[in-house]
Each structure stands twice: as C-alpha cells, then as structure tokens.
Amino acid sequence: MQKLIIFALVVLCVGSEAKTFTRCGLVHELRKHGFEENLMRNWVCLVEHESSRDTSKTNTNRNGSKDYGLFQINDRYWCSKGASPGKDCNVKCSDLLTDDITKAAKCAKKIYKRHRFDAWYGWKNHCQGSLPDISSC
Numbered sequence: 001m002q003k004l005i006i007f008a009l010v011v012l013c014v015g016s017e018a019k020t021f022t023r024c025g026l027v028h029e030l031r032k033h034g035f036e037e038n039l040m041r042n043w044v045c046l047v048e049h050e051s052s053r054d055t056s057k058t059n060t061n062r063n064g065s066k067d068y069g070l071f072q073i074n075d076r077y078w079c080s081k082g083a084s085p086g087k088d089c090n091v092k093c094s095d096l097l098t099d100d101i102t103k104a105a106k107c108a109k110k111i112y113k114r115h116r117f118d119a120w121y122g123w124k125n126h127c128q129g130s131l132p133d134i135s136s137c
Helices: 002-015 023-032 037-051 093-097 102-119 121-126
Strands: 058-060 066-068
Touching: 023 037, 037 121, 066 093, 093 102, 102 121
Parallel strands: none
Antiparallel strands: 058 066
16 A cells, blocks of 8 residues: 555656746746846746746636736636637647746747736736846856
C-alpha cells in the first residue's frame, strides 16, 4: 500500500506542468520568447503582481470571467474555456496554465499591442513608476 501511495505522488509531481519562476528565471524565459528588453522590467512587474510568477494561477473575477496563467489572460475576450482554441488569441485557456509559456507569451504580446499595459490591473495598480530591479539577471 505504501508503495502505491509513493507511486501516485511521483506521478502527480511528474505530471504537473505548472511552474513558479524565480525573478531571473522569468527574465530569461521572457527573453527566450522575444519580449523587448526595454520593457522587461514592466513585464516582470506585471507578472509578479498578476500571478506571482506562477504559471498555474487562476482567478475568478467579480463579473464571472476567469484569468489564467502567468499573465492572467481573461477568458471573456482572449481564450476559450472549451475543448477547441478560440477567441482573440485562438487558444484554449488551459493551454495558458503550463510551464511552456509559448502560447501565453504570444497572447500577452497581442493584448499589449492593442491595449499596452493598461489591460492589466496588476500593472496599473503597482508598476507605474516602481519597477523591479533585474540588473543581476
């Protein structure tokens, strides 16, 4: 019985696709996905205040919509809760919750292109004029 419990725990840990980045780990990941260096401190601040750098983070809003992943991308406009990709980012919301941030990064850039950082309350409420130090990254 004890072996079965240990096996189940190992499967759960290995099967987990979520990741919580360190600050510098996040910077390196964002660079890998082509985020502009001159905006990097803004992106890091946004992610820290939206999801605490956790790819598995979800949040239900007062209006019933839900935010997903590292960038807290909303299902009302940007991702589909269904089995098929959809909405403006043509992505499933569940695809925004994995440690591979490729789809989340692409969608976040699309949101930024349309609305700049004003699309995110985490940035609006915490990052204007006060950005994190990433000089050691």
